[in-house]
Amino acid sequence: MTSNPKCSAFFLSCPDKNQILKQAKAALDAPIPHITDAICPQSPGSVHDYCSNGDYWWPDPASPDGLPYIRRDGESNPDNFHEHRRLLRRMGDLVVSLSSAYSLTKEERFARQAVTVLKEFFLDEDTKMNPHLSYAQSIPGICTGRGIGIIDTIHLADIPYAFQALCKSPSVTEEIRHGMKDWFAQYLGWMLTSENGIEEMNTSNNHSVCFFMQAAVFSLFTGNELLAGLCRRHYKEVLLKQMEVNGAFPRELGRTKPYNYSIFIVDNLAAICQALSTPEDNLWEYEDSDGRSMKKAVSFLLPYLLDKSLWPYPPDVMHFDAFPARASFMMFAGYRLGIPQLVKLYEQLPFESDNEEARRNAAVRQPFLWM
Secondary structure, eight states: OOOOHHHHHHHHTOTTHHHHHHHHHHHHTSOOOOGGGSOOTTOSSOTTSOEEEOTTEEOOTTSTTOOSOEEOTTOOOTTSOOHHHHHHHHHHHHHHHHHHHHHHHOOHHHHHHHHHHHIIIIIOTTTOOOSOOTEEEEBTTTBSOOGGGGGGGGGGGHHHHHHHHHTTSTTSOHHHHHHHHHHHHHHHHHHHHSHHHHHHHTOSSHHHHHHHHHHHHHHHHTTOHHHHHHHHHHHHHTGGGGSOTTSOOHHHHTSSSHHHHHHHHHHHHHHHHHHHOOSSSOTTTOBOTTOOBHHHHHHHHHHHHHOGGGOOSOOOSSSGGGOSOOOHHHHHHHHHTTOHHHHHHHHHSOSSOSOHHHHHHOSOSOGGGGO
């Protein structure tokens, strides 16, 4: 995991510095989230096992007890169990804010608190999260967990980059360093070998993209160069095939939230390119034999980001007004593909969206930690 000196220099003078420091100072005194803070009543696991319900599943009004739940695509059920998702995301927000502030100031108080959050969430016996997602995206009356639940941990992709920013701090002991890499190695192993993980990696929409985005980052973090190489090849030979030659993603355009999903898949593909590109194998510049490329995907989406009124497809059934929101691909692609309009758009959009779905969809909270 390497950094770009030009982008790192920009980070040190970034226009968001005051906002980052404000968040980090608040994070110093914020309660530390743990997966054990909330208990899922339907989970067959322990208090250390992550659990969630599928978003778009609702009680069946024709059934006396509402079971089994029925699907309403694109319509999130607010009564489903989402507390572990919120706790995981809250943990990530705190760590990213504190790590970013440490990068900007080198003040040890930020690093010390970030390491404390990581230690309590991932390593301490009483409060740690077990490294698997066997009970994610469960559906009452149907199943206790599904492969697509692995999308719940896209926010963990920020953690290796935040941890890398902390590694010059004396707060990061060898025990902490080893413990963090071991946790992610175990989780990556579960992703690659479990029934749920194998099911997820073989999907043909944004879910497989999110799987390989995580696998790419975690393989680099744990020093698994063989797997990183396999992720590069899968990006070229499989993931890009989800794209039409004009840069659109038909599986995402066919959903009830086509605008949101189109942005989402491009955002996660860009994260793969940012994580895995090397001077010898630059995924940003790769083009397959039919002309599919990251640049083509961004070019298709760009007019509708700059002027949403041009969107020629149906509006999303929910949260349409919340997008576009800040997304990491605007920075990644803006710099790597030379598209200044994307960088300008990123800077013009609010630092923090007030929409829950927009915040939940942003896997990368601070793209400069990746650059």
